[in-house]
Amino acid sequence: xxxxxxxxLKKETNKYIDKKVKIAGWVRNNRAQxxxxxLSINDGTTLSTIQVVYDQELTNFKEIGxxxxxxxxxxxxxxxxxxxxxxxxxxxxxxxxxxxxxxxDYPIQPKRHSREFLRENAHLRMRTNLFNAVFRVRSVAxxxxxxxxxxxxxxxxxxxxITASDGEGAGExxxxxxxPLEKVPIENGKVNYKEDFFARQTHLTVTGQxxxxxxxxxxxxxxxxxxxxRAEKSQTQRHASEFWMIEPEMAFCDLKGMMKVAExxxxxxxxxxLDNCPEEMELFNSFVEKxxxxxxxxxxxxxxxxxxxxxxxxxxxxxGVKFETKPQYNGxxxxxxxxxxxxxxxxxxxxxxxxxxxxxYMRLNDDNKTVAAVDLLVxxxxxxxxxxxxxxxxPYLLKRMEEMKVPKEDLWWYLDLRRFGGSTSSGFGLGxxxxxxxxxxxxxxxxxxxxxxxxxxxxx
Amino acid sequence: xxxxxxxxLKKETNKYIDKKVKIAGWVRNNRAQxxxxxLSINDGTTLSTIQVVYDQELTNFKEIGxxxxxxxxxxxxxxxxxxxxxxxxxxxxxxxxxxxxxxxDYPIQPKRHSREFLRENAHLRMRTNLFNAVFRVRSVAxxxxxxxxxxxxxxxxxxxxITASDGEGAGExxxxxxxPLEKVPIENGKVNYKEDFFARQTHLTVTGQxxxxxxxxxxxxxxxxxxxxRAEKSQTQRHASEFWMIEPEMAFCDLKGMMKVAExxxxxxxxxxLDNCPEEMELFNSFVEKxxxxxxxxxxxxxxxxxxxxxxxxxxxxxGVKFETKPQYNGxxxxxxxxxxxxxxxxxxxxxxxxxxxxxYMRLNDDNKTVAAVDLLVxxxxxxxxxxxxxxxxPYLLKRMEEMKVPKEDLWWYLDLRRFGGSTSSGFGLGxxxxxxxxxxxxxxxxxxxxxxxxxxxxx
Numbered sequence: 001x002x003x004x005x006x007x008x009l010k011k012e013t014n015k016y017i018d019k020k021v022k023i024a025g026w027v028r029n030n031r032a033q034x035x036x037x038x039l040s041i042n043d044g045t046t047l048s049t050i051q052v053v054y055d056q057e058l059t060n061f062k063e064i065g066x067x068x069x070x071x072x073x074x075x076x077x078x079x080x081x082x083x084x085x086x087x088x089x090x091x092x093x094x095x096x097x098x099x100x101x102x103x104x105d106y107p108i109q110p111k112r113h114s115r116e117f118l119r120e121n122a123h124l125r126m127r128t129n130l131f132n133a134v135f136r137v138r139s140v141a142x143x144x145x146x147x148x149x150x151x152x153x154x155x156x157x158x159x160x161x162i163t164a165s166d167g168e169g170a171g172e173x174x175x176x177x178x179x180p181l182e183k184v185p186i187e188n189g190k191v192n193y194k195e196d197f198f199a200r201q202t203h204l205t206v207t208g209q210x211x212x213x214x215x216x217x218x219x220x221x222x223x224x225x226x227x228x229x230r231a232e233k234s235q236t237q238r239h240a241s242e243f244w245m246i247e248p249e250m251a252f253c254d255l256k257g258m259m260k261v262a263e264x265x266x267x268x269x270x271x272x273x274l275d276n277c278p279e280e281m282e283l284f285n286s287f288v289e290k291x292x293x294x295x296x297x298x299x300x301x302x303x304x305x306x307x308x309x310x311x312x313x314x315x316x317x318x319x320g321v322k323f324e325t326k327p328q329y330n331g332x333x334x335x336x337x338x339x340x341x342x343x344x345x346x347x348x349x350x351x352x353x354x355x356x357x358x359x360x361y362m363r364l365n366d367d368n369k370t371v372a373a374v375d376l377l378v379x380x381x382x383x384x385x386x387x388x389x390x391x392x393x394x395p396y397l398l399k400r401m402e403e404m405k406v407p408k409e410d411l412w413w414y415l416d417l418r419r420f421g422g423s424t425s426s427g428f429g430l431g432x433x434x435x436x437x438x439x440x441x442x443x444x445x446x447x448x449x450x451x452x453x454x455x456x457x458x459x460x
Numbered sequence: 461x462x463x464x465x466x467x468x469l470k471k472e473t474n475k476y477i478d479k480k481v482k483i484a485g486w487v488r489n490n491r492a493q494x495x496x497x498x499l500s501i502n503d504g505t506t507l508s509t510i511q512v513v514y515d516q517e518l519t520n521f522k523e524i525g526x527x528x529x530x531x532x533x534x535x536x537x538x539x540x541x542x543x544x545x546x547x548x549x550x551x552x553x554x555x556x557x558x559x560x561x562x563x564x565d566y567p568i569q570p571k572r573h574s575r576e577f578l579r580e581n582a583h584l585r586m587r588t589n590l591f592n593a594v595f596r597v598r599s600v601a602x603x604x605x606x607x608x609x610x611x612x613x614x615x616x617x618x619x620x621x622i623t624a625s626d627g628e629g630a631g632e633x634x635x636x637x638x639x640p641l642e643k644v645p646i647e648n649g650k651v652n653y654k655e656d657f658f659a660r661q662t663h664l665t666v667t668g669q670x671x672x673x674x675x676x677x678x679x680x681x682x683x684x685x686x687x688x689x690r691a692e693k694s695q696t697q698r699h700a701s702e703f704w705m706i707e708p709e710m711a712f713c714d715l716k717g718m719m720k721v722a723e724x725x726x727x728x729x730x731x732x733x734l735d736n737c738p739e740e741m742e743l744f745n746s747f748v749e750k751x752x753x754x755x756x757x758x759x760x761x762x763x764x765x766x767x768x769x770x771x772x773x774x775x776x777x778x779x780g781v782k783f784e785t786k787p788q789y790n791g792x793x794x795x796x797x798x799x800x801x802x803x804x805x806x807x808x809x810x811x812x813x814x815x816x817x818x819x820x821y822m823r824l825n826d827d828n829k830t831v832a833a834v835d836l837l838v839x840x841x842x843x844x845x846x847x848x849x850x851x852x853x854x855p856y857l858l859k860r861m862e863e864m865k866v867p868k869e870d871l872w873w874y875l876d877l878r879r880f881g882g883s884t885s886s887g888f889g890l891g892x893x894x895x896x897x898x899x900x901x902x903x904x905x906x907x908x909x910x911x912x913x914x915x916x917x918x919x920x
Contacts (some may be wrong), residue, residue: 044680
């Protein structure tokens, strides 16, 4: 008898009613009574469990009653229709085999565990409903992103993780080295990087954008989807030291064209996850954030608004609201500002930011004060996407690099792109974990990354 | 007039014949004659160019004649059917606008460039036919892998890149640190990692397998697809310091079941790329490896063979061939051995390897000498995949870790998987770049990675 997946069994139940099947899975619950008992079995292919009934006729009835939560088992039995109950079927066992037992200190018991406790058991927490749902949604959303771009002919580019250049011209970066830390070779008070693996100083990348731009000047539409790193010591719910980013880059595309793609992408991901993870989304809607599904459906139906940064600040100043941080025409938006704006507008693109607070590669607008940058703010999460039209004019770019002290020598190849037929180019970055938090209502980034890395934490 | 992509134009040419269109792209060639001229334009959406005819009627005819290779241009014109020529159509320009010019030292001219030269111009080389084809195939193959696994319900897991454990129990790893290299804090002759970012020693991962195993014990079928790192100083055509790996892991699955999935996956990728990249595969077949398409089609039609490591060695010893490296029953297979075996068998799984030369987590066979490991050898490339059934029996696993001096403390969570319902589990690793080399016939790994990292080289 071939083993069957619970997913198949649920999908085509009618095909299997009154037939004998064989399944393997893990025990989520075992309620042994005097003459019969019930096993809740999860085989990993669906969020919900299926019920297996066992009775005295089984020669190992007593042993089955003692099987612990967490053990893996093999079940043979007949699929019985249970039309009056919540689950459409159960399995009447003809054979139950213990595959692997579980030690007494198994932490994942059928009761409520705190998220902190489960973080300390990150190797086991996806055996709970909440984390099972989170990490299945993460997988489905990742695939949705690939489908969205590949179906439109975007070329997926694996940009390098180890890099000698600093894409953002700021930010704290991790050093990558093979020098012996006990005995770093020093010459005239400085590290002799000639002896290091790459014969120069190298870091973990903070963005793949600059390299993606090079590819956009050959393939027109490209995207990255890979890990990026920040060595920031801040411990917040929204920051991790290692996370995944999606960075599309489009040649012959201006800021407006870019916003169109960003809006379509966000809606595509939401729709795909709602369609393909109904059980999981129902769980988040019931137990994580009431009204989640409504919130997401509304996004699907809305047309994203667009305002300038200046309009945003005027709005905030004229709102009559007392903000903790005073809105400023040359300043960034605080979380409370973002909340006010998304309450008022729904999902909204804020464009044309003051150049002082944005990166060197963003295109200077004709006002000489602002750059063609955009943030997408969404209800509940604030900033979801940041992007810009790139400065394609070499003299302007060089001037900004000088003003912002970005080293030109390392970026000779990036400057080359402007010398060799460089077209208009625009792109944005989506923090993948931000998107998962937005989709699930889960508020701590540590709870949407399989094995999160944060300051003082690289366990597992 | 809306801009149209060359890809659309080629796909639905009939729809556009005698219609006016607007395209943007880069000049690959410009042949100006006295009364008319031809521009070869590539817009990045297809490998091949399209021909644009311009003539004296255009007011800027002389200027167009001077547009250099590499410049970006906007073209408006009418699509003309050219049924007697190789290309089904050309565009008769009514307007040609220079978008961005190109400096005189543009390295990518319409002539043959050496691959070494193009490696030094990795930010531009995908503007040549060969590298354009390679990196489009890389993108399509990556998507094929996601489709293959997702369509079967596998959950995609992002395993951590920064890690405190050493998955292979060997191998040279990159150190990740934020300690100041000029002044590393030393206590009693040892680095004081308490002051480092993660408050412990951390590296870049060599494999996501161990973490994937944890996820397989919750989701049954999972896969990783992410970057991995090796700090090996060897400079070979087949090794890079940073590369991408695919690592599926399946619970309730033995070695035989794993091999079935591996065979299906390899065939799926080949078929998908042959179907979706016909132009690119034709280019490789003509200019990189004659007979490439035949070789790949043969793989699709074959049933992969299976032999034991012992049989492989006997085969080699009895072959009458004088190998440079003598085949040994307790030894690894050299490239020349792999070649002999694939010449004889075609794609072949070699199973049951001597435990001494394999990793600690592989399941010990009943002979106490070999482990349930497998390498897939393929004609032309040798080893493409390595995998194993994992040791699920805790005492056996602990014994192997002791014998191989793998630190148990860091891997407490990995050992937990054996204590808490750990089922049979098997998985394999596919080096993504190896697969791309196999698909394209390109022999140097540096030529299938956008910006390769190798010893002493982290440019771009």
